């Protein structure tokens with residue numbers, strides 16, 4: 001039995017998670033909870049300080065979960081790369097954004113790996129969790145690791161496991177969401193599966209790193225394309241004079257062969273607007289044009305414009321120009337009940353409304369302040385809602401008091417069907433996507 005396998009089985013393996021964000025911190029908590037001495041390594045010193053004080057900055061991880069792990073010594077934060085040398089398993093969870101040209105930006109993985117290289121030693125398992133294009137682990141990461149002289153498959157173990165965490169999801173967490181695992185060799189897969197099975201309920205091995213990378217991109221491309229389709233259905237329903245939400249709800253009664261997706265003001269978050277571009281970029285290098293991805297991207301990216309035009313039309317009906325109108329954007333997080341504004345379509349809607357001369361404010365109980373166009377906006381209180389010419393509901397947070405907002409607002413553009421219960425009573429002032 002290999003040393004690593006023994007250490008996994010008796011829980012003496014040391015785990016270092018590189019990048020303690022939305023993905024890395026929940027992972028570190030599960031690993032520590034399973035009994036592994038775990039270090040959350042991050043270049044953000046403020047995050048490390050908070051971890052070591054037992055304070056969580058990730059809403060899904062409560063202090064009461066984190067603090068006992070820190071107190072018991074099972075989990076700690078570190079920003080000194082020396083911790084990597086004593087690790088048996090290293091899990092990389094750093095961001096993988098897009099460049100301005102929409103090409104993959106994998107520089108943070110390369111930087112993190114560069115930091116790891118001086119501490120790499122025989123017997124270690126490295127698992128990449130950051131979303132990448134098919135081939136990255138095999139073509140780029142393996143080469144970078146092997147610059148040390150160590151060889152993957154001969155002493156060094158390397159695998160890719162796509163992360164599926166859904167922030168704010170109270171049903172499916174890191175632990176009970178099945179995890180796909182593809183190693184560079186069958187032994188790499190076996191060891192990585194053994195480790196993950198200690199704290200993830202269901203680990204699903206696949207034949208290679210490339211396959212595991214593609215699984216993630218299929219999942220998120222599936223979402224992006226279906227959201228693109230339903231956004232286009234919303235545009236079609238508007239032309240046909242039909243209620244999109246009624247159509248989707250009725251179609252969703254079909255017990256097979258249909259899965260409802262809902263329109264909205266555009267894609268947001270770190271994954272759905274980003275990941276399909278990783279796939280289409282890779283395919284371009286193989287002289288293939290990923291047409292569904294491009295088309296869905298075009299439709300989804302156009303939704304903030306659609307929202308602004310609907311609002312302008314609704315104001316026009318009331319003989320008000322957009323210019324000079326006071327507009328309150330309700331909800332700026334990219335999805336309900338979270339504080340994350342990365343890639344949020346609210347940023348585009350605010351920018352477009354301002355470009356047309358509207359006076360835009362926002363209210364979001366999860367987002368105290370917001371940077372847009374080099375300016376900081378702060379969340380405004382809801383009390384004076386009647387003083388706005390229009391309210392644009394972009395994120396349907398559960399905590400909003402929809403009946404009161406509907407009663408007090410002058411005009412509401414509802415992009416999420418959040419006011420479905422109020423629509424009949426306030427048909428004259430609620431406009432939907």
Ligand SMILES: NC(=O)c1ccc[n+]([C@@H]2O[C@H](COP(=O)([O-])OP(=O)(O)OC[C@H]3O[C@@H](n4cnc5c(N)ncnc54)[C@H](O)[C@@H]3O)[C@@H](O)[C@H]2O)c1
Nearest residue numbers: 019020021022023042043044093094095096112130131163
């Ligand atoms: N957030 C999600 O919902 C989600 C879901 C599935 C997959 N993913 C993928 O997981 C990866 C991580 O995303 P995230 O949301 O956790 O990002 P995040 O921004 O929340 O966290 C990343 C952390 O990495 C740190 N970091 C950056 N460079 C580093 C370095 N060189 N060394 C150490 N730490 C470094 C940052 O300081 C940050 O704390 C991305 O590839 C993302 O696409 C995210």
